[in-house]
Amino acid sequence: MTSALEDAVISPDVEAPARQPAICASVPGCKSICETCRVRLYAVCSAMSDDDISDLEILSHHLDLPPRTPLFLAGDSARHVFTVTSGAIRLQRDLADGRRQVIGFAMPGDFIGLSLDENYSFSADSLVPSSLCRFERAAFMALSRQKPPLLQRLHLNATHELTIAQDHMVVLGRRRAEERVAAFILRWRQRLARVSGKSANVPLPMGRQDIADHLGLTIETVSRIMARWMRDRIILDVPGGVRVLDDERLSGALSD
Amino acid sequence: MTSALEDAVISPDVEAPARQPAICASVPGCKSICETCRVRLYAVCSAMSDDDISDLEILSHHLDLPPRTPLFLAGDSARHVFTVTSGAIRLQRDLADGRRQVIGFAMPGDFIGLSLDENYSFSADSLVPSSLCRFERAAFMALSRQKPPLLQRLHLNATHELTIAQDHMVVLGRRRAEERVAAFILRWRQRLARVSGKSANVPLPMGRQDIADHLGLTIETVSRIMARWMRDRIILDVPGGVRVLDDERLSGALSD
DNA sequence: CGGGTTATTGATGGTGTTCAAGGGGTGTGG
C-alpha cells in the first residue's frame, strides 16, 4: 500500500504510542502527549510554552485517518480545526460539472482551518494513512483570544499561507505547463525538507491526477512532462515519488 | 482624466478636509480624523474602540497618490502597511521575462500588508487617484500585540483574503476564459457593493490588460469576450466601466 | 491470478495565444 518513500517521510510512525485525550495532562508526573509530538516545534502549538501547552492539549483529540478518507466536505459546518501530525491531506474545491481544483496539500505541522467561515469552503481528505490533532473550532478560537502568542502564530500562519497562495496564482495564471510541474516538484520538495530534511528523493503521496488538478492541467500533460524528464535523466522514477537527478535543469525550467 | 463612474464610486472625496498626523488626538475636544474617516467601519480600524482609536491614529500618516503611481515595489524593504481610504490599488507580481500576474486589486477599506515578510513580495501602485493611511509596520504590529481585538481583526482579514485567493485559484486553474471574465465582473461588483451600494453600474478603474493579467488571459481574449457581451446586450459600455444589463445571463456564464 | 484503478503514450482537435493592423479617445502643442 504505502511505498518505501512514503513510509520514510510522510506516513505515521506506527511505533508511536496511541494517543488519548490528555486527561493525564493534569496529573503530576504524567508526560504530556504534546511533549512527544513530532510536530510540536513546527505547528501552531509551538506558540504555546511548555507550561501553557496543557491548556491546548485538553482541547485536543487525536485522530487517525486511513488512506483516501474524507476529513470533511465543502459545505459542512466548520466545527473543527486540525493540525496534521503525519501523512498528507488533500484540500480541494469542486465545481458542479466535476471540474476540480486542488487548493493545496497539507503535510505534518500544517494547520487546517485558517480560512474558515461558518462552513468549510473546501473538502479535505487523506492521501495516505494520516494522523491529526483535532480541536473544536470555537474552543480553539476562544483559547487563542486568551493566549495572544497563539493568535499571533495563527496570524503568522495565515499570512504565510497567503504568500503561498499568491505564488500559486502566478503559477496558474502565467506559467506554461512545464514550468508548473517544475515549480510544483521543487516547492513540494522544499516543504518536505522542513519535516524530513533535504533530500534528492521527493515522495509524491498524491497521484498524477491530483497534481494535474493542482496545477490546472490534465493528467496526460503532467504524465508526458514527467516522462520526458525521466527520459532526459532529469528525474528518476522511484516507487512512491521521484528522485531529482539534475537539480540544475529542473530549476532551469522555471527561468526565473 | 477620471470618468463619471470612477468619480462616483472610487475616487477620493476632494471636499474632505486634508488630513494631518493626529497630533490633535491627544487634545481634549479635538475631533479625531479617524472619526470622520469613510472606511472607519470597514477597515481594520473598526477593531479599535472610539477610545482606543487614537493609539492607532498617532501611528497613522495620510498619503495621497496620483493615478498610476507606485506605492512600493516587490523586493523593497517592507517598512509600512496601509489601509486604502479611497481609489484603487493594483497588486502584482512580475516574472523576469515580463509576464505579469495581478494578484488583486485593493479598494477602500482594504488592508495592504498582510502577507508580508521582511520585503514586499509584490508591487503595488494606484490605478486612479487614491488615498491611503500608512503605518510603520513594526509599530503597527507592536500595537496589535497590545490590542488583541486588532490582532483578531488582522487575522480575520487574512483568512478572508485566503478564501478569496482560493476562489481565484479555482478561476485560474479550472475556469474557461468566458467564465473567468464573468467571475471577475461579478465579484468586483459585489466587492464594490460594500463600499458604494449595489448597482448595475460596475466601474472598472483597471485596464483590459490588468484584467487579463489578473485572469491569466491575454488582453485580446478579454476584449473579445466583453465585446461579444456588449453585442448580446448582456453588458453595456459605460465610460470608466460597464453596466450589467442581463444579470441572469452573466451569472449563467459561470454554471456553478 | 484477475479486476479495477491509475499512469503512459499516441493521434487529433479546440480554445486561447500570437501576430498584425486599424479604430477611438484623450491630452498636448501649435
Place this chain on the structure above:
DNA sequence: CCACACCCCTTGAACACCATCAATAACCCG
C-alpha cells in the same frame, strides 16, 4: 480650435499549446 501623437482597445487571421479522445500498459489489492 484643430492636428497630431500616444495609448489603449478592438478586430481579424494563423498558429501553438495543451486538451480531448482512445488504446494500452503498469500497478495494486482482493
